[in-house]
Amino acid sequence: MRTLKVIATLGTVTLVLAACGSGDDGGSDGDLIGSGSGDECTIDTAIPIGAALSLTGGAASYGESQQKGLDLAVAHLEEAGGLSYDLTVEDDQTDPRQGITVFEDFVGDDASIVIGPTLSNVAFQAQPVAQESGLPVLAISNTSEGITEQGEYIFRNSLTEGQVIPQTVATAAEAFDLDEVVVMYSNDDAFTEDGYRVFAESLEDEGVEVSNTLTFSVDDTDFRALLTEAGNADPDAIVVSGLIEAAIPLVTQAREAGIDVPIIGGNGFNNPQLMSDAGGAAEGVVVGAAWNSGSENAENADFLQAFEDEYGHGPDQFAAQAYAAMTIIDVAVRHNCSGERDDIQDGLNNIEELPTVLGPVTINDARDAEHEPVVQVVEDGAFTVLD
Secondary structure: OEEEEEEEOOOOOOOOOOOOOOOOOOOOOOOOEOEOOHHHOEOOOOEEEEEEEOOOOOOHHHHHHHHHHHHHHHHHHHHHOOEEEEEEEEEOOOOHHHHHHHHHHHHHOOOOEEEOOOOHHHHHHHHHHHHHHOOOEEEOOOOOOOOHHHOOOEEEOOOOHHHHHHHHHHHHHHHHOOOEEEEEEEOOOHHHHHHHHHHHHHHHHOOOEEEEEEEEOOOOOOOHHHHHHHHHOOOOEEEEEOOHHHHHHHHHHHHHOOOOOOEEEOHHHOOOHHHHHHHHHHOOOEEEEOOOOOOOOHHHHHHHHHHHHHHOOOOOHHHHHHHHHHHHHHHHHHHHOEOOHHHHHHHHOOOOOEOOOOOOEEEOOOOOEEOOOEEEEEEOOEEEEOO
C-alpha cells in the first residue's frame, strides 16, 4: 500500500457549482468542509481517497494501467495547486474476497470516496460494503449491467457493454458485410457473461446469424479445439467476450490455424498488450471502446503527451478512465466545497458535460456515465478508428 499526497485544482468546466455543503460524515468532524466554490474552493484538510486496483492476479495488466493514470493525474493536480488529496492505493488481487477486505479498510479509514475495483465481479462483491456505510464509489472500468443498481452511492465513469457493443456490432456488420458468425465467451466471469448477452442481442438486432456459440473458462489458454470447431462453421467473423489473458492466445492460435476472418472483441480486448504479445496476429481485430488515442480534444492531447513523457509509451483506455476519475472527483468535491461523503455524492450527481480526456462526460440519473463510444480496429500494431 502506498499513499500519495496531491494538490488539486479545477480547470474550466461547464458544471454549475453550488455553495459549500455542510455534511458531517466520514469521521472528519467537519474539517473537510471548506469555503468558496469552484476554482476558489479552499479546504485545509487533505481529502482521503481510496483506490482498489488489480495490481496482481488475472487483471493486473488493467490495474497497472489504471495506477499509471491515477499517478499522472495526481502529479498534474499537484502542479496546478489548490485542494489536497491523500490517495491510498490497495491491491484487490483480482479476488472478490480481497476486494471486500480492501473496501472494509477504506470504510474504517474514513475515506471520502473509493475508486475501483478493476473488475466487475470484484465490484459486485465489494461495493455493498461501501453502500451500507454511505461511502461513494467511482467505478472506472466496470462495464457489466447492474453495477450502479447496487445503491445511490455507486457511480461509474466507464461505459457499459450495453453502451459500446451495439455500436461495435453495427459498425462491424456494415464494414465486413457480416451474415453469419461464431460467438465465443468465458462463462464463469460476470463481465464476460454480460458482454456475451449484449453481443447476442446486438447480433440479432443487426440480422446477423449466430451459427455456433462456444464457451470456455476464464483461466483457459488453449483454444485450438474450440477454434477448429469455429473454423469448421466457415463464419464471416468470430465474436469473443473474454479478458486480455484469453484474448492474446485465442487471437494468436486462430491465425496459426489459418482463420483469417475478423475477430470482434469486447472491452476485455481493449489493451495494448494484445498487440505487443500477439504481434501480427492482432491485425484486423475489432474492439469497441470508451476511448481512443485519436480522440480530438485538448484534454486528451495533453494527456497523451504527458503520459508518453512520463512512461515512455502511450496510454490505454484503462489509464485514460483512471485519469478522468480524478478530474471528476475534483469537480464533485468543489461542487459543495466539501470532502464529506454525502457532499461528494451530491457533486457526482451534478456532473454534466464535463470536459475530460474521455470527452465531455455526464453522469445520468442512474449514476452511469454518458459520452461517445468508439469502434477500433488494429492496424499496423495500433488501435485506429474503424470507419
